[in-house]
Every structure is written in C-alpha cells, then in structure tokens.
Amino acid sequence: MRGHYSDIWQAVARAFPDRPAVVTPEEVLTYDRLVTEAGALAGHLRTQGVEPGDSVAIFSYNRPEYVVALFACFACGFAPVPMNFRYRPAELRPLLEDAEVRTLIHPRSLRDVVHEAVDGLRLPLVEIDDTGDGPVPTADLPDTTPWDKATSGEAPLPATPPAGGELRLFTGGTTGRPRAVVWDAADILDVQMYSIYGTAGLPMPATLDEAVAVAADPATPATVSLPLAPLMHGTALFTSMNTLALGGSILMLPSPRLDSEAAARFAVDAGATRIVVAGDAIALPLVEAVESLGLVPFGRVASIISSGMRLSPQVKRRVHDVGDIAITDLLASTEGGPYAVNVTRSADDLPGELRLLPxxxxxxxxxxxxxxxxxxxxxxxxxxxxxxxxxxxxxxxxxxxxxxxxxxxxxxxxxxxxxxxxxxxxxxxGSAVVNTGGEKVYPAEVEQALLDHPLIVDAVVFGMPDARYGEVVTAVVATPDGEPVDDGELRAHLDARLAGYKRPRNVVFRSTLDRSPHGKVDLARLKAAVAPQIDPSIAPTGTMRVTK
The missing domain is CATH 2.30.38.10 (Luciferase; Domain 3)
Structure with a gap:
C-alpha cells in the first residue's frame, strides 16, 4: 500500500479518538489530542512562513512534542529534520544551513546551544518548556514562540498531504560531516510495510480502510513501544511511526539521559511490549536494572529491537533470561536497507545468524x-x-x-x-569510523579539534574495544615535550567544539607519533601499545582519562 503515515494516523484517530497515542509517566496524549495539537502546530508554522517542502528541524530528546511535530510536518508536506540533541553550537549551525531549515523546535534546556547556533540566522523558534520555569516574556525572545502558544489554536490538518512530502534524516557522519538523506514520505510507508505488518504475522492492507481494520481487529496484538534510543535514529523513529499505524501506544521517558531503573519500571508499569535500544550501550544497563529490581519476568515485553551498534551475545543471553523476548538485531543505514537481521527467540538460538533481507x-x-x-x-x-x-x-x-x-x-x-x-x-x-554506543564518530573531526589546541602538534584518533559501548573514542596526541595538557583545560577545549560522545574517553600523550616518511601511522602497532594504558573500569560516559 503506497500512501502516507499521516493518512493512517488520522484514520486511526477518527476510529479510536480516546486510545492513548503517547504516554509518559506524567501524561497521556490520546489520538484525538495528538491530531488536535498537530493541527494547531501546523497552523502556527504556516503563520511563520513555512510552506510544503520547507525543512522543520526538531532538536530534542524523546518527548511527546516530538511526535506532534512529526505528525504536523508529514500531514502538511513540511520536511521534518530530526537533529542530534547532543550537538554543540558549532556542530549544529552548519547542518541547519545545509538543510535550509526554516524553523526549529527545541526544549528550553537546550536554549543556549540553539541561540548560539542560530545567531544571525533570524530563524523562528518554537520552545518547549521542559524546565517548569513557566512562560518567558516574548519581548525577551522575539523570535521564539512557546510550545503551549504554538499549539493553542484551532487548525484542522489537511485530509491528505500534498504531493512531494519528505523526511530529511541526517546520517551519523560515517564519512565525514553528516548529510541529510532525503526520503519521499510515501516511500517510507512502502518500505516499512513488512516491519509494520509482516513481522507480526498480520495481513498486508491494500487500502486505508483495510489498515484501520487491522488496527481495530481484536486479534491484532496490542503494540506498546518504548523507544530508549533517540528518535533521531532511524530505527527508533520508524518503529514509533509504525506503532501509531497499528493504533498502538508510544511510551516515552522525557529525559536526555537514560535512567535504566526508571525505564525498567516504566516498561513494566505501562505494559511495554516492544523496546528499541542501540546495542549494549542501552540493553546492558536496562537488563542490569531489570535483574537488580527483581522485575523478572520482564512485564509484557515480547520484543527488543536494536540497530546501529553491536548487541553482544552475552547481553542477548541476559535479555532472554529475563523473559520470553525475541531480539531483532538489525544491520541498516540511514541511506537504506535494512540489509540483514539476526533474530533470536531464546538463549538456545545464540549467537544466531545474520540473514540477508529481501x-x-x-x-x-x-x-x-x-x-x-x-x-x-x-x-x-x-x-x-x-x-x-x-x-x-x-x-x-x-x-x-x-x-x-x-x-x-x-x-x-x-x-x-x-x-x-x-x-x-x-x-x-572499510572506513575508520568509530561506533560508540550507537553514535558514529569520524576520527578526522576529533583530530582537528585536538589540533586546534595550541600545545598539541599531532594527533590520531581511533576506536578501542569496550564491553558496553562496542568502542570508545581514543586519541594518541603529541606535544613538544610529551607532557599531557591539563585535564580540565583539554576538556573545556573539546567541550566547546564537540558533542560529548565524540570527545575521546582516553587520551595518551607522547612526544611523537612516529609517523612514516609518508606521514602514515601504524595504527595496529599504536593500538597494541596503548591498550595496557587504558583502564576498562572507567565508565565512558562523561569521563576523559589523560595519560602519558
């Protein structure tokens, strides 16, 4: 069935207005309210000059407003552009320019980053109050509209989107600077049909009425998805969109950081059936929380989906041990796919096989x-x-x-x-990309940030194995005397230039990198030499270990 997600979402909302669409520990957004807020937001964006085909950036962690913004954009032919909320101003601004963003939606907690990034661009902003500080005088922020005001009007959504709607989804920067991949909105639904219906053994609808009938059928298993990976990642985004197509509910913990114990409790209390993770970086602390809290069996969770980084057999075994849970480990990219999948339904299936997909x-x-x-x-x-x-x-x-x-x-x-x-x-x-916790880090960018420091004369960056994050960013750096730069000074220097996940967790200082006459570094030798200096007991997130 070729069509638009927004058509299915609106049809489901008409059929089941009181069903919960998005649920947090504090609130429930019904399908009716989702449609109402999406229509109001779309009306506001139009007053700001946004037209079909224009880019609307969503610079936020997972929140109900994220889904509302996606709905408004898809329904009106605006192009949603999910942005990595961990970016610093210097990283965010060129992407806003590349995507020709016409307006940006962000939480108040990221205001300083956003305002520095858009300085001089005169970009209309919509600000979500995630701090509880209440309204901000509009005279203080003339280009900013509070979310509550932007969604307070009454404007119906178009019955069907205009032709040519798109999703512009940035890559993780595997081959350098991230690029916006352009998906035709109608093609996305076509690509996702098997994921929506086939994987659940449901009949493939050929019409909109048939899609609603599948959602209404009592035999259709209730789908309650908890995306713990950020919605800027394709797997979390598309899984959430697919959940709404089935008339299911999306669970959200509105926080920029993973609280694994809160996530485990919420999954059980809210009846999650499907959880989206990004490899061991999320799955490991989640299963540890389930075990420590005694939440075995793990509620109604029947499926865990991972994509973007390694999900190890050891962690999979622990997941299988806490419930009757099927694990879908996808190999995919922003540019297309998925290419292959490893599905295990019990510990007996491990390590499983990576099977090519059609x-x-x-x-x-x-x-x-x-x-x-x-x-x-x-x-x-x-x-x-x-x-x-x-x-x-x-x-x-x-x-x-x-x-x-x-x-x-x-x-x-x-x-x-x-x-x-x-x-x-x-x-x-084949490239030297570092995949750390599901985030892709391009070494050249980190090397340049290091070389911007006046005391650093040479640098090479690579990934080193890590049990939880797959890899951690590691740098070997040369200074004239081989002495380390002050830890706090180096951290401040890098914080101003790089998102936290790009910052090296290990920095080893030397007087020279022993480059060859052609300027090459023997990475295999260098990795072997620095491995004994890397302390695996250091938690990668938020830390940086400097050694000589």
Missing part, C-alpha cells in the same frame, strides 16, 4: 552479486526502495547510490562473506 546483495569487486555463493566476499548493498539521495548534493548522491546494471543501489561500505544459504558473516566497515 533486496540485500553482496557485491564483489566487479559489482556482481555473490550472496548466493559460499565464500562470496564483497560489500553489502541494497536495491529495494531507496531515498532520493542527499539533500542538495548530487555528486555524493551519485557516489552513494550507484546505478549497477540499470538498477539503483546503495552501498554503505560494510564488508561481508556469504555462506551461500542466505546468511553472511560481517567483516566490518
């Missing part, structure tokens, strides 16, 4: 698909429904979405070996 291929050096060959080695690709490309970047679009024998593909750079039975062994990505 549309996925393994391309050898001649770009032949060798997925059917045992031992076939190549780069994973996908040739199903794909995004339009990168926003206003035709060259990078051609590179990332090559036409192979007349068929458009996306090839993100993951190498794999095919087993000949539809499964593959993942070898890793």
């Amino acid at each position: 549309g996925a291929v393994v391309l050898d050096e001649e770009r032949n698909d060798v997925a059917h060959l045992e031992g076939g080695r190549g780069i994973l690709g996908f040739r199903g429904t794909l995004p339009k490309g990168y926003f206003h970047d035709e060259q990078k679009t051609r590179e990332a979405f090559p036409l192979i024998r007349g068929v458009r593909h996306v090839v993100p750079g993951d190498w794999a070996v095919a087993r000949g039975d539809g499964t593959v062994e993942l070898l890793g990505r």
Whole structure:
C-alpha cells in the first residue's frame, strides 16, 4: 500500500479518538489530542512562513512534542529534520544551513546551544518548556514562540498531504560531516510495510480502510513501544511511526539521559511490549536494572529491537533470561536497507545468524552479486526502495547510490562473506569510523579539534574495544615535550567544539607519533601499545582519562 503515515494516523484517530497515542509517566496524549495539537502546530508554522517542502528541524530528546511535530510536518508536506540533541553550537549551525531549515523546535534546556547556533540566522523558534520555569516574556525572545502558544489554536490538518512530502534524516557522519538523506514520505510507508505488518504475522492492507481494520481487529496484538534510543535514529523513529499505524501506544521517558531503573519500571508499569535500544550501550544497563529490581519476568515485553551498534551475545543471553523476548538485531543505514537481521527467540538460538533481507546483495569487486555463493566476499548493498539521495548534493548522491546494471543501489561500505544459504558473516566497515554506543564518530573531526589546541602538534584518533559501548573514542596526541595538557583545560577545549560522545574517553600523550616518511601511522602497532594504558573500569560516559 503506497500512501502516507499521516493518512493512517488520522484514520486511526477518527476510529479510536480516546486510545492513548503517547504516554509518559506524567501524561497521556490520546489520538484525538495528538491530531488536535498537530493541527494547531501546523497552523502556527504556516503563520511563520513555512510552506510544503520547507525543512522543520526538531532538536530534542524523546518527548511527546516530538511526535506532534512529526505528525504536523508529514500531514502538511513540511520536511521534518530530526537533529542530534547532543550537538554543540558549532556542530549544529552548519547542518541547519545545509538543510535550509526554516524553523526549529527545541526544549528550553537546550536554549543556549540553539541561540548560539542560530545567531544571525533570524530563524523562528518554537520552545518547549521542559524546565517548569513557566512562560518567558516574548519581548525577551522575539523570535521564539512557546510550545503551549504554538499549539493553542484551532487548525484542522489537511485530509491528505500534498504531493512531494519528505523526511530529511541526517546520517551519523560515517564519512565525514553528516548529510541529510532525503526520503519521499510515501516511500517510507512502502518500505516499512513488512516491519509494520509482516513481522507480526498480520495481513498486508491494500487500502486505508483495510489498515484501520487491522488496527481495530481484536486479534491484532496490542503494540506498546518504548523507544530508549533517540528518535533521531532511524530505527527508533520508524518503529514509533509504525506503532501509531497499528493504533498502538508510544511510551516515552522525557529525559536526555537514560535512567535504566526508571525505564525498567516504566516498561513494566505501562505494559511495554516492544523496546528499541542501540546495542549494549542501552540493553546492558536496562537488563542490569531489570535483574537488580527483581522485575523478572520482564512485564509484557515480547520484543527488543536494536540497530546501529553491536548487541553482544552475552547481553542477548541476559535479555532472554529475563523473559520470553525475541531480539531483532538489525544491520541498516540511514541511506537504506535494512540489509540483514539476526533474530533470536531464546538463549538456545545464540549467537544466531545474520540473514540477508529481501533486496540485500553482496557485491564483489566487479559489482556482481555473490550472496548466493559460499565464500562470496564483497560489500553489502541494497536495491529495494531507496531515498532520493542527499539533500542538495548530487555528486555524493551519485557516489552513494550507484546505478549497477540499470538498477539503483546503495552501498554503505560494510564488508561481508556469504555462506551461500542466505546468511553472511560481517567483516566490518572499510572506513575508520568509530561506533560508540550507537553514535558514529569520524576520527578526522576529533583530530582537528585536538589540533586546534595550541600545545598539541599531532594527533590520531581511533576506536578501542569496550564491553558496553562496542568502542570508545581514543586519541594518541603529541606535544613538544610529551607532557599531557591539563585535564580540565583539554576538556573545556573539546567541550566547546564537540558533542560529548565524540570527545575521546582516553587520551595518551607522547612526544611523537612516529609517523612514516609518508606521514602514515601504524595504527595496529599504536593500538597494541596503548591498550595496557587504558583502564576498562572507567565508565565512558562523561569521563576523559589523560595519560602519558
């Protein structure tokens, strides 16, 4: 069924206005209220000059307002642009400019970051009061409208969106500066049909009426999703959108930081059936909380979905041990896919197999698909429904979405070996990207931030293995005398330039990096040399260990 999420959401709201759409520990947003607030917000955005095709940035952690903003944008043909709320001003501003953002929605707690980032842009803002400080005099913030005011009017949503609606979803910066991937709004629903209906064994609707009938059918399992990964990540975003298509409920803990014990209790109390995580970084503290609180079996949780980083067999085993939980471990990218999935339903299934999904291929050096060959080695690709490309970047679009024998593909750079039975062994990505807690960090950016310090003359950045986060960002840095820069001074220097997850958790100082005559660093040797100096007992989040 080709169509729009907003059409299904509005139809579900008409059929079941009092069903809970978004639930937090403090409030319940019914489908009727969701539609009402989305219409009011859309009306406000139009008064600010936002038109179909314009970008609307959402710079926020998971909150009910996030869903309202998505709904308003999709229904009116505005392009929602989820932004990483961990970005600092210097990181946020160029992305706002790249995406040609016309207005920005943010919580008050991020006001300082936003105001510095938009300085001189004269960008209308909508501010969510997440601090409880009450209204702010409009004279003090002339370009800012409080959320309550922006959603206080009455404006019906269009019956169906105008043609050409898009989602502009930024990558994590795997190959440098993040780029906005442009998805046609109607294509997203087409891509997600199997995830919405097929994975649950439900009939695939061909019409809007049939979609509502599936949501209304008492035999349709109630879907209550708790996205613990941020909605700026595609898996959390699409899973939440799919939940509303089924007439289900999205649970949210409105906090920029994971409180694993609060999440475990809320999942049980609110009847979560599905939880979205980002690898061990979220799954491990969650299952530890479940165990320590004695919440076994883990409520009604029947499914955990992960994408974006490694979910280890050890953590999966602990998840299976706390309930009858199926774990879906996806390999996907912002540019397309998913490419492969590892599904385990009990500890007996571990470690499981990474099985290619329809549309996925393994391309050898001649770009032949060798997925059917045992031992076939190549780069994973996908040739199903794909995004339009990168926003206003035709060259990078051609590179990332090559036409192979007349068929458009996306090839993100993951190498794999095919087993000949539809499964593959993942070898890793050819680039030097560091994947830490589901966030992708490009070493060159961190190296440049380090080199901006007047006492640092050389630097190399790479990932080192970590049991919880998959990898942690590590830097080996040279100063003229090999002495470390003061810890607090270096932290302040990097904090002004990098989001917290990009900052090295380990910094080792030397007098030289022993580069070759060609300027190369032997990374394998360097990693082996610094490994004994890295203390694995240090919690990566919020810490930085400087050693010599």
